[in-house]
Amino acid sequence: MKIIRYRMKRRKIASAARLVLLLSLPLTAAVSVKVLPEVRDAIMSVGSLRVVRSEEADNKVITRSFTDKKADASLLQSSITLSEGYGLADEQEDTLVKLISPLDMVSRNAGPKPYPSLSDYTEGGDIIRTTYGKYSGTTFFDLPNGGQINNKTELPNDTLIAESRCLPNFTVSDTDEPQVLIYHTHTTESFEPCVRDKYDADFNYRTTDDTKNMVMVGNAIQAELEAAGYSVIHATDIHDYPSYNGSYSRSRETILPILEQYPSIKVALDIHRDAISGDGTAAQPYIDVNGREAAQVMIISGCDDGTLGMPNYMKNFHFACCLQQQLESDYAGLTRPILFDYRHYNQDLTTGSLLIEVGSHCNTLDQAQYSGQLIGQSLSRLLDSVKET
DSSP states (O other), rough: OOEEEEOOHHHHHHHHHHHHHHSSSSSTTOOOOOOOSSSOOEEEEEEEEEEEEEEEEEEEEEEEEEEOOOHHHHHHHHHHHHOTHHHHHTTTTTTOOOOOGGGOOSOOOOOOOOOOOSSOOEEEEEEEEEEEOOSTTTTTTEOOOOOOEESSSSSSSHHHHHHHOOOOOOOOOOSSSOOOEEEEETTTTBOOOSSEEEEEETTOOOOSOTSHHHHHHHHHHHHHHHTTTOEEEEEEEOOOOOTTTTTHHHHHHHHHHHHOOTTTTOOOEEEEEEEEEEETEEEEEEEEEEEEEEOEEEEEOOOOSSSSSSTTTHHHHHHHHHHHEEEEEHHTOOOOOOEEOOOOOOSSTTTTTTEEEEEEETTHHHHHHHHHEEEHHHHHHHHHTTTTO
């Protein structure tokens, strides 16, 4: 079993390191920030896109799409300036860990299914750049501090509204023991290399190159948590290649021994990406956060109808609601509604177990990595709020 474990850091060490980093920056350096386009010229309607989540499909409708390609290019160019948060100290308390762009990373072992080169490209259908906004309908309801729930169960919305006000059913502490586990049931899920008009018709958006798949996103989450002083175990095992079927059973076999060895773990995150496509098009759900494009995020919290063996599913729901509201408070519009449905996804193992979809297959590698960092920052703030005193 392959597990990446980074150094366990206490908050004092992380804070001191960050202070040294900030003081080492030239005080007279000018921060160049490009002005982002304020208006997107083309708005179009796209109907009946098929949303594929893991092994199942749901129907969704995308109501708006931004297609200003010139504006997209300027966004990519300006992202370098703001990628590390430098120059924003007066506006933001925290800065992001400096990470290498996934396109600039080279894997030591890309495995049997490497990521395709930019030149190895067969033009497919249109990529529809879109930002999902607020949903309406009887299954949706708002959370008090931002975000929504998509209730696909038979439980009344009023019941879930009351439950959504609860704090997580766990606490964390100042310890060197790991308190967060990150893993990937569908490890090989991957993304577009960059913003472009058409997707690659010959690429199934899966790769064993861990600099270009979900391990890369998990590393981004981990980096922010560890910078905040939280110890993390990141299980990077591939569970969906060469066979996709049975992935959840294999990921369960990976994480059970870890949870047994480290009872200090309170949070277990299965990091995926979505796949939103239909009618020869594919969606790229994104949002601008501090001048950079981030992939929109969706949390899945499973409900038990009495047949799934998850008696504590509502405790996971409490955690999901708290994380959703933290993300929305920090980065308004980053999330899509929490999917609350009859799903198992190994969420019986802790009371802080969630599946998180980071973007879709036509989001870019950089967008997904950036969202991973934002998730890590928001999660660390939420954990701070439930820390034992």
